[in-house]
Amino acid sequence: xxxxWSDEEATGKDDLDLLVYQSRLIGxxxxxxxxxxxxxxxxxxxxxxxxxxxxxxxxxxxxxxMKSIERKHFPAVxxxxxxxxxxxxxxxxxxxxxxxxxxxxxxxxxxxxxxxxLHAFLPHNSVAHTHADAILSLTNSSxxxxxxxxxxxxxxxxxxxxxxGFLLSKEVAQAALGNPRAKGVVLMNHGLFTWGNTAKxxxxxxxxxxxKAEEFSAKRAAGQSVFGGITGKWVDADRRSQVxxxxxxxxxxxxxxxxxxxxxxxxxxxxxxxxxxxRGKELSAIGPATPDHLIQTKRQPLWLDVDDxxxxxxxxxxxxxxxxxxxxxxxxxFGQHRPEGVDMLDPYPRVVLLxxxxxxxxxxxxxxxxxxxxxxHHTIGVIGDAQASGDYMSLMPKxxxxxxxxxxxxxxxxxxxxxxxxxxxxxxxxGAANGIGRAIAQRLVAAGAHVIVxxxxxxxxxxxxxxxxxxxxxxxxxxxxxxxxxxxxxxAAFRTARLTYGGLDIVVSNAGIARVGQIHELSLEDWQxxxxxxxxxxxxxxxxxxxxxxxxxxxxxxxxVGTKNVPSPGKEFGAYSASKAAExxxxxxxxxxxxxxxxxxxxxxxxxxxxxxxxxSPELRxxxxxxxxxxxxxxxxxxRQRNLLQLPVTGEDVAEAALLLAxxxxxxxxxxxxxxxxxxxxxxPR
Ligand code: ZN
Numbered sequence: 001x002x003x004x005w006s007d008e009e010a011t012g013k014d015d016l017d018l019l020v021y022q023s024r025l026i027g028x029x030x031x032x033x034x035x036x037x038x039x040x041x042x043x044x045x046x047x048x049x050x051x052x053x054x055x056x057x058x059x060x061x062x063x064x065x066m067k068s069i070e071r072k073h074f075p076a077v078x079x080x081x082x083x084x085x086x087x088x089x090x091x092x093x094x095x096x097x098x099x100x101x102x103x104x105x106x107x108x109x110x111x112x113x114x115x116x117x118l119h120a121f122l123p124h125n126s127v128a129h130t131h132a133d134a135i136l137s138l139t140n141s142s143x144x145x146x147x148x149x150x151x152x153x154x155x156x157x158x159x160x161x162x163x164x165g166f167l168l169s170k171e172v173a174q175a176a177l178g179n180p181r182a183k184g185v186v187l188m189n190h191g192l193f194t195w196g197n198t199a200k201x202x203x204x205x206x207x208x209x210x211x212k213a214e215e216f217s218a219k220r221a222a223g224q225s226v227f228g229g230i231t232g233k234w235v236d237a238d239r240r241s242q243v244x245x246x247x248x249x250x251x252x253x254x255x256x257x258x259x260x261x262x263x264x265x266x267x268x269x270x271x272x273x274x275x276x277x278x279r280g281k282e283l284s285a286i287g288p289a290t291p292d293h294l295i296q297t298k299r300q301p302l303w304l305d306v307d308d309x310x311x312x313x314x315x316x317x318x319x320x321x322x323x324x325x326x327x328x329x330x331x332x333x334f335g336q337h338r339p340e341g342v343d344m345l346d347p348y349p350r351v352v353l354l355x356x357x358x359x360x361x362x363x364x365x366x367x368x369x370x371x372x373x374x375x376x377h378h379t380i381g382v383i384g385d386a387q388a389s390g391d392y393m394s395l396m397p398k399x400x401x402x403x404x405x406x407x408x409x410x411x412x413x414x415x416x417x418x419x420x421x422x423x424x425x426x427x428x429x430x431g432a433a434n435g436i437g438r439a440i441a442q443r444l445v446a447a448g449a450h451v452i453v454x455x456x457x458x459x460x461x462x463x464x465x466x467x468x469x470x471x472x473x474x475x476x477x478x479x480x481x482x483x484x485x486x487x488x489x490x491x492a493a494f495r496t497a498r499l500t501y502g503g504l505d506i507v508v509s510n511a512g513i514a515r516v517g518q519i520h521e522l523s524l525e526d527w528q529x530x531x532x533x534x535x536x537x538x539x540x541x542x543x544x545x546x547x548x549x550x551x552x553x554x555x556x557x558x559x560x561v562g563t564k565n566v567p568s569p570g571k572e573f574g575a576y577s578a579s580k581a582a583e584x585x586x587x588x589x590x591x592x593x594x595x596x597x598x599x600x601x602x603x604x605x606x607x608x609x610x611x612x613x614x615x616x617s618p619e620l621r622x623x624x625x626x627x628x629x630x631x632x633x634x635x636x637x638x639x640r641q642r643n644l645l646q647l648p649v650t651g652e653d654v655a656e657a658a659l660l661l662a663x664x665x666x667x668x669x670x671x672x673x674x675x676x677x678x679x680x681x682x683x684x685p686r
Contacts, residue, residue, distance in 0.1 A: 001031065001134070001214055003207045005200055015044045015199075016058055016071050022128065022199035027066025031133045032210065034378055035371045036065050037292050038130040038191070041119040042199065046076060048105060055079045057120055061110025075109040082120045086173070091166035093408055114164050114408060121173035124195035126202040131191040133378050134213035136289045137385030139188045140393050147389050148186060151216045156209065157182040161189045161395065163291065163402055184209050189395055190290050221388035227277030234276065235309055235356040240267050243357050245495045246312045247319060249503035249552035254323040255348040255362060256554050260424035262450065263502025264369045267358030270380045275355045281305075284353055287394025289382040291403030296372045297379065299333075299400045301351035301359075302326045309356030323348065337401035345404070351376050360502065364424055366450060366475035420448030421663045426501040428452040428493065430484055430541055431511030433460035435613035436561055436606065439651030440508050440658045445472055447659055450501055454482035454493050455511070475500070484511045484537030494544040503552045506662045507545040509538045510561040512580070514615050516623030519574040527575045534579035535586070542590055546599065555598030557662045560587040561654070564607040564675060568683035572627045584673065591671035600670035602661045605685070606654045607677030608639035613651065643678025 004025045013021060019042040026032050026040065041059040048054045056076040060066070064073035081103040085091065091099075093114075100112050113119075119127045138147050148158060157175035162168045172185050172193060183205050184194040192209060196202035235243070244265045252263045274280045281303045288294045304318040330347040338344075350372050352360040361376060363369030386392040395403065403409075427444045431437040433455035441451045445468050453468070455461035458481035468477035478500055482493045497504045513533050515526040542558055549556035566584045569577035584603055591601035610616055625632040640648045654676050660666050661674070673685040 001029070001207055001211045003204060004028065005203055010200065015042055016074065018042070018199040019058055019074060019126070020069060020071055022126070022203045023060065023066045023069045025203060026128060026130060026206070027069065030374065030378070032130040032206075033066055034131075034374050035296075036063070038066055038128075039113045039115055039119070040066070040129065040199075040202075041116075041127045042074075043079065043125050046105070048078075054105070056105055057082070057116075059112050059116050059119055062113055063110060073110060075112050076105040077103040077112055077116060077120070078105060079120060082117065085117065085166075086121055086170065088166070093165050093406075096166050097408065115169070117166060117169035118164070118172050118193070121169050122176055122193070122195055124202070125197050126199045127193060127195045128202045128206045129191060129193045130206065130210075131290045131292055132210045132213070133289070133382050134210050134217060134385070135186060135192045136189070136382045137217050137388075138213050139186060139190070140289060140382060141386045141390035142393055143390035144188065144393070147216070151212050152186075152209070154179070154181055155183050156192075157185045159185055159187050161187070161399065163399070163406065164190075189399075190292075217385035217388055221385060224388055225277075226384040226387040227274055227283060228279030230276050231278045231280075232276060232309070232355055237267070239310060240357050241265075241495075241499060243310060243312060243315065244360075245498040247315050248360070248498045249548050250316055251319050251323070251352065251360060252502035253552040253554045254319060255352075256424075258346050258348065259364075260505070260554065261348070261362040261364065261502075262366055262369055262424065262426065263360045263362055264366065264373055265358060265360055265499050265502070266373055268377070270377060270384075271353075271359045274380050274383070275353045275358065280353070280355070283383050283387070283392055286383075286392055287400060289379050289394070291395060291399070293375045293379065294395075294400060294403045295409055296350060296368070296375050298330075298350045299395075299397070299404065300349075301353050301376070302349035304352065304354045306355060309354060315354065315357075318354075322352075333397060333401065337398055338405070342405055342410075362502075364419070365473070366501075367473050370474055421659070421665070422506070423448035425449045425505040425662075426452070426497065426503065427506035427508060427662065428454060428497055428504055428545070429508040429510060430454050430482060430537070432508075433457045433464055435615060436609055436651040436654045437508070437510040438464050439655040440510065440561075441477070442468065443652070443655035443659050444506065444508075444662060445476055447663070449506065449662075450475065451477045452480055452493065452497055452500070452504075453477055454480045456481065456483050482511075484509075484541055485532040487540055490540040490544055494548055498548065504545065504548055504556070505554070506557050506559070507541065507549075508559045508561065508658060508662075509541045509545075509583075511537055512561065512563075512615065514573070514576045514617075514620050516572050516620055516627075517575070518572050522575055530575035530579040531582070534576065535582035538583045538586055542586065542601075546590065546594055549599050550594075550597055553597070556600070557666075558587075558590065558599065558601045559658050559661050560584070560601070560603045561658075562587075562603040562605045562673065564605045564677045564680055564683040566603075566605060566673070567685055568680060570627070572623060588671050595670055600661070600666070602666070602669060602671070603673045604654055604657050604661070605673055605675045605677060605683065607643070607649060607675070607680060607683070608636075609649055609651055609654065610636050610639075611650055640678070643680055645678045647678045649676060649678050 023040045039060040043057045058074040157179045194205040327347040334344045361372040383392045427449045429441045432441040432453040453461045453465045461479040465477040465479035563580045565577040
């Protein structure tokens with residue numbers, strides 16, 4: 001492991017900035033900490049609110065991530081109030097948290113880390129703690145004592161597994177003080193503490209000790225097949241994604257029985273090495289590398305047993321049986337350990353392993369999912385390295401229960417803001433690069449959904465998706481090129497949905513064109529193109545949508561963007577009105593055919609959306625102005641004045657209606673046609 005410290009970058013920094021610098025160096029290496037793991041501290045003199053100099057400890061606040069940590073994420077506790085706790089025999093987590101809050105030097109700062117006392121009881125100025133993969137590879141081994149002795153001799157003190165809290169803090173301090181030669185403390189199934197007079201010293205020692213562990217494991221693993229050799233057949237990449245796409249919605253449906261989840265497919269090399277290995281099933285069932293990971297990954301992944309991973313029917317059967325069995329076993333494990341008054345969390349797996357094909361991780365959104373995925377990649381590495389010199393070991397089931405149902409973690413869950421209307425849902429929107437489609441994509445994301453932004457214009461679609469990701473987080477939107485008249489392209493877009501998110505909940509079929517001309521002058525080409533995009537396009541999109549939603553078996557909402565021309569056609573709009581009428585009939589038949597699957601199909605009829613819309617080409621504007629006998633510049637005013645409310649209608653107005661139809665607020669509405677047109681008497685649906 002590379003030591004990243006640069007004296008040049010560190011010069012001129014005050015103590016707190018050095019702590020930030022040290023923490024970011026640690027956070028930058030995911031082999032040391034992943035996503036919020038680990039913590040660092042610095043003891044220093046600071047003036048208090050009356051100007052008196054006090055010895056305080058700045059420690060990472062709970063909920064911050066080391067790779068992007070800032071000064072404000074390090075609350076300070078007064079050491080004169082904290083240190084007297086050392087003589088106590090014990091202290092509950094709740095008492096400890098409440099006490100530490102009173103030791104803070106400022107109000108309105110993050111809650112100090114749960115490992116605050118551990119840092120405080122060590123006498124050194126700077127303390128660094130990580131859950132380094134290389135350390136876990138040594139501690140999570142059947143031969144841990146021997147291996148740790150070989151690597152470190154008496155250079156580190158060892159502390160047995162115990163959940164973080166008062167007792168662990170005391171034990172670590174006693175181990176460090178009782179062994180003056182110790183350069184660090186290794187915590188079994190948990191991680192490493194190092195210290196120093198300065199941030200640099202503690203960091204240097206951390207890298208030195210972790211590097212020793214890495215070198216040892218690399219030497220032992222050389223030439224070994226740590227997961228027990230390859231078994232079964234190797235499926236090529238194309239076939240892997242075909243199978244994954246075919247089965248993902250079913251899996252998503254099965255795991256979403258209590259609450260919807262997003263699925264993320266992954267067939268990277270380390271995953272395939274594990275799922276294709278002879279001992280893969282047995283090793284993956286042993287448990288997490290450290291309790292810190294358990295909240296995201298649960299204690300065990302679901303392993304799907306199949307003889308032939310390319311046989312989709314067999315895989316689907318294994319999914320049905322496997323998910324049920326997993327939930328039942330989880331409930332039994334919960335029942336064995338549960339104290340009074342604790343409710344069971346979601347009993348479904350967070351990691352699913354399918355031999356030959358790959359892995360799915362699940363999460364309430366793609367960030368949570370990404371965290372689970374990252375952690376499991378590290379788990380695979382730790383299992384492999386631990387296997388190199390013994391047998392991989394994890395926590396006992398009771399310890400795992402205590403970690404997953406730790407009251408402090410459960411308390412954190414209660415602080416989370418309520419989920420938004422479309423949280424955990426995925427939408428695909430066609431024609432989403434501009435106008436109504438873009439407004440709908442943006443509105444759905446704002447309501448919590450993940451969106452596939454499709455359009456023939458991929459550059460413009462990508463820009464919409466990039467903006468949504470920048471404002472809302474990783475993988476909240478992706479762009480996909482889609483010509484809705486191309487059967488293959490439509491299938492490919494839905495395959496993207498299956499592989500990226502595991503399925504869909506909402507489909508907005510919006511892409512359309514408008515051609516003008518009286519019928520006696522209309523070219524066959526204009527007619528045909530109108531039918532291709534405005535009728536056949538909706539057919540192709542909704543056909544794939546219904547297939548997917550039925551497989552997923554969790555209902556769904558399909559929204560067609562129609563037009564006021566369906567109930568109220570206008571002259572020179574023959575091709576447009578006729579093709580959109582076909583769309584409307586298609587939607588109604590879909591509603592009839594799919595009600596029993598709780599798939600709702602509705603139509604929104606907008607009128608005269610000008611802003612941001614590509615529908616209004618210069619020819620269309622000229623044509624409509626001529627048809628109404630007005631000047632082009634007066635067109636917007638004309639449309640506004642002809643509606644009952646005399647208001648302009650925007651893409652955002654249509655998006656609000658789409659939001660209602662997409663979510664549960666309109667759960668009892670299907671086959672409906674909803675005008676968003678400012679009120680047009682002739683276009684009242686009837
Ligand atoms: Zn820790």
